[in-house]
Each structure stands twice: as C-alpha cells, then as structure tokens.
Amino acid sequence: MNSIASDSYNVYLEELAEAAILQHIQVKKYSKVFVLVDENTKKYCLPKFLEFAGDAIDETLEISSGEENKTIQTCTEVWRELSNLGADRQSLLINLGGGVLTDLGGFVASTFKRGIDFINIPTTLLSMVDASIGGKTGVDFGSLKNQIGVINQPQMVLIFPKLLETLDKRQLTSGFAEMLKHGLIKDQLYWENLRNLTEFANSDCIKKSIAIKNEVVMEDPTEKGIRKILNYGHTLGHAIESYFLKNPEKSTLLHGEAIAVGMILEGYLSHELKGLSMLSLEDIKTTFLNYFKKVDFTEEDIRIIIDLLKHDKKNTHGDVNFVLLQEIGSAVLDVKVPTELFEKAFAYYKQ
C-alpha cells in the first residue's frame, strides 16, 4: 500500500496522495487553503499540483528560494500575508518545495495563531526522504542553522516522485546520500540494494527511506535518544559544509555531498572505535566515491574544519559526540571521539 502510517499523520505516495489531500481538505472544512511556493516550485511544481487540486486552493503565497532566505524576516512576511488574506485558526497551509521551504512553512504554520494545520509536499529528493519527514520545523538565525524552530508534525506528507523530473542530477544525487545513510544506520539489505542503484527517483526506495526515518522519529520525536542516529555522517559533514560555504575560494558543497564525505570519515572512526570491519569500511568508501567525486582538502582546510567542529560543539558541555556504526545497519549513539582521530580519518579519506 502506498501509505506509511506515522504517529499522528500519514505519508502518501502518488495517486493515493492526490486522493488523500482532496479528501482531507473536504473533511476538515478549512476556512481557507493556502499554498506556499518559491519561484522554482511555482514554475515547475505548482502547475502539476493545481491540475488535480486547483479547485481546493484559495491563495498562493510566494517566498524567495535559498538557504539565505530561511529567516525570521521571511516568516514575518508570510505571517503578514496570511493575516492580510484573512487566515484564521481553521486555515490550512500547504508547503510545496524543498527542505528550506518545508522547514520554514512548517514553522510559520506552527506559530500562526498558536498553530494552524499544514501539509508538506516535498519537491526535492532530499526533502522527500529527510527534511519533510519528522516534524522538525524552523529557520536559521544569524549564522546558526535551524536555531529557531519547533517540533510539530504536519497533517500529512505527500510524495510525488514525478516532481523530481525537473531536478538536476547533482540535486538528486545529494538527496541520495541521505537514503544511503538510512541503509547504513538501520538496514543492511537496503544498503545492498541502494549501492547499485542508478535511477535515484525510485518510488520503492523513497518509500523505504521514509519508513526508516519515520520509525526512528516515532520512537523518539524530540531527539532525546535514538533519533540521534539520523545524524550519522552529519557531525563532520556539517562542519565541512559550513567551512565550504564560508570560504569564498571553495565551491559550495551540497548537503548530500558534504555528508557523503562525513559518512566516510565517520566510517573510519567507527572502524577505529566500534569494531566496524575493514571490509565494511572499504565498502562505504567505495560506494560513496562511486556517486560523489572526491573532495580536495588541504592540510589547512582540515585544521580549520577540526577547529570549527570543536568550537561548534563546545556548548554541549564541551564534548564532541558522534553516532558511529558497529556494522552496516547498526548504529551506536553518543560515542566520544578523541580529536586526534579526526586527522587520521581525513588521511584515510584522501588515500
């Protein structure tokens, strides 16, 4: 069946998704239905959405795409528009976009009049298998990613793999990194299947990834424990992503490209500290380098990234905690890693 039950909402795919949202809007008798888009999803996705849902939609709101617009300022503009257009507590906001848009739109809805209903329709592979699932909403604040937000679940998430047709290959591959992560942390067989995939917009795999993420999130929605395993590859990955973003000499790495490096590096740490076999480690490295071009790191880069990591995490009682793998498909939480291992991990990545 093309639906995945979550604690408080459902994820629907393809035709079922079309029927589900139309029925939901009818049953809930919303006073007004709003769709939030950016200039890209307005052009490429909104027409497809309106084809079947046009009659149910009252207003379209537009924001500018890009992480630089994921701010409280943008929220203020959307709140104002909602107010001006007469949105009330019985209104619905549909977020049609990638991770930036669903994160921001979810926060706007969760805080407008102390919370109105919202529905996510992710339009990138990354947001389908990751950002739109799990109820994390929010915006950046200064240089701090997702600093302001709440955890609140949408009424439903709709997945239309056909929306991926207009996405370029690099964006698709970036999303695929998160899917590979789902295999690594939870399901060896799924990892084996993914490892040889060439067509990323694969409904069955998207479904499987969502099911894994959902299972983890349902067990621990507020990330007190097990949900942290979703951060595999992200501790070093985020530091790398931030460094490349801030450094004008570097070309920007997409999120998936950065965590792909992070997953190799943290694979090495897993081998050193948690007994991940050399065979599995080599498998991880080969697989990621098969999809993601090797990134060049100078000694200087590595030094700064490690500093950044120590600094970024200094506020959580001064420790650098990692999610590591015992084996492929099985992760462990809260492993404290001696910082001298970081350089060795980079050396392994480069060799």
Added chain:
Amino acid sequence: MNSIASDSYNVYLEELAEAAILQHIQVKKYSKVFVLVDENTKKYCLPKFLEFAGDAIDETLEISSGEENKTIQTCTEVWRELSNLGADRQSLLINLGGGVLTDLGGFVASTFKRGIDFINIPTTLLSMVDASIGGKTGVDFGSLKNQIGVINQPQMVLIFPKLLETLDKRQLTSGFAEMLKHGLIKDQLYWENLRNLTEFANSDCIKKSIAIKNEVVMEDPTEKGIRKILNYGHTLGHAIESYFLKNPEKSTLLHGEAIAVGMILEGYLSHELKGLSMLSLEDIKTTFLNYFKKVDFTEEDIRIIIDLLKHDKKNTHGDVNFVLLQEIGSAVLDVKVPTELFEKAFAYYKQ
C-alpha cells in the same frame, strides 16, 4: 498541600516553590540557567528571587516592559542574547514577570533550538491566576494580539503571593476580575467566597483559581472545546479593551477592567438566551460594580464597539460565538448571539 498537579508540570506556592525550583535545577543538570526580567521585575522581584536562588542562576536577560514590546523584534533580541551567552538545548529560561513577559519568554524558549525548558514565575495577580497557567505563549503582530505563538507547557509555575506587595491596587483589582470569572464559569461556592473578599493577594483564592484554570486546560489544552469557557466576558471585553486603547480620548482600561464590563454584558446575554436568573444577573452586576467603577459609554462608543466586534470575528466563518452562563458556576459554549441584543446589554449595564 501547596502544589497543584497538571498534566505535564506542577504549580507550586510559597516555600514549596522555593524548594521545588532548586531541586528541579539540580536534578536536570542544566548547562546554563537564564532569568528573563523587565525593568520593573528587575527592581522589585529579582532581588527577592535571588535571595534564595542566586547560586543557581548564571545569567540575567532584560527586556522592556509593556504590551508594545511584546513583539517578534523583542524575541529576536532575546534569541540573540541566548546565542551569544552560549545557551544550548540543555539550558533553562526562567520568566520572572507579568503576562507580557511570561507569554514572550515562553515563546522564546519554546522556539530556541526547537525548544528549551522554561519556568514561569508570574509577578502580577493577573499572570498568577491566568497568563502563566495553561501553556499559551506568544507575541503580538501588528495590531493583532497574540497572533504568533505556540501552546507549550512550562516545566513548572511558581507562585509567590508576596511578590504582589509592590503591585498597586488597580493592577491587583484587574487580576481579581479573572478570579471572579473562574467562580462564574465553574464554581458557585467560590464565587460566593470571592464576592466579599477585600484582600486580593489571598493564597487560598489564588490556589483555587489556578486549580480551576488547570482543570479546564488539562481537559482541552489546544482549545478545541471546553477551554473556550475561559473566554467568558472576553468577547465583548476584548472589543471594549481594543476600542479604549485605540481611542486617544479615552483613558486606557486595564484588561481586568474591560472584561469586568464584558462579564456584566455577557451576563445580560446569558439571561436573555440561556435562562440565567435575574437574581444571578443582578448579583453579577452588583459584584463587579462594587470592585470596578462604572465605565462611561456614549451611544457612539457603543456603535463602534459593536462594529469592531463584528469585524474582528468575521474571519471565523462570520459568526459571533459567545460563552454564556446557564447559572452561576455553569457555562455553555458556542452560543450564537443576534447582534441586536448587544445594544440592550449596554443599556442594562448603563441603567
């Protein structure tokens, strides 16, 4: 016992409150403890708080008092301060102030890094018996009160009636209006007791009011149904409050003063539509006019207030819904009121 159990948190009074917060901070091992004050509570309440809790507090943050500062802009300043001072997800924010401060501080905490713990220490009678209880947090947006916010419960609420000593009589009386409301909607005997009270900072009555509000909120935290009974007197009361606020020729009415009028007017509607006896209606009118000076309304005032009410509520499907009383101690929800009754209600108030 000086504590009232709620669904997810407790309300503690006096000495027990002191012990409870110190123990809580110790057990939770917060990375940092912040106190939010305004210029008034910094002067009058913070010293008393620090007397017993000084050792447990790391940082004090200050905002400007007043409804005009209950904005996203002020939130941004507090979020920035928290970031700069190294607050992380294991930090605690203690809100020491009246309703504006606990509403805003609760929202800041609920959205900082997707939610950190917070504790409310209300310093006005109004916030003790109303604003700080029930988890409504938020800020105003443009001219719209509490437009942006979330419902999220504090870790605990601490009540120190001695903080009321520095409050002027008018502020105290304003808070007392909400206590009278608790009697009217839920407990006839409590109403009888309050009716003759002269000293408002009465621990037993504060406790009783909190217990009534808590009971209602626990049954319906997100205000889908029964929680609406807390709005008794507020539909007309809010319209009156807004009108007096916007009209430069009128002196401002405090919240309690406006809803005191609202409760008489809605008492009249209750008599007309829900069989509230004339004896009870007269009792309500006499009691409120005993504590609150009669407000002058011209015919013009009344016309504008009624227009304002129709306009304000137009977005909830166009109906004006009221909470009315069947008898003292028993309220009914969602009563649609023909607008021609409003003028008659004012006529009754004036006579």
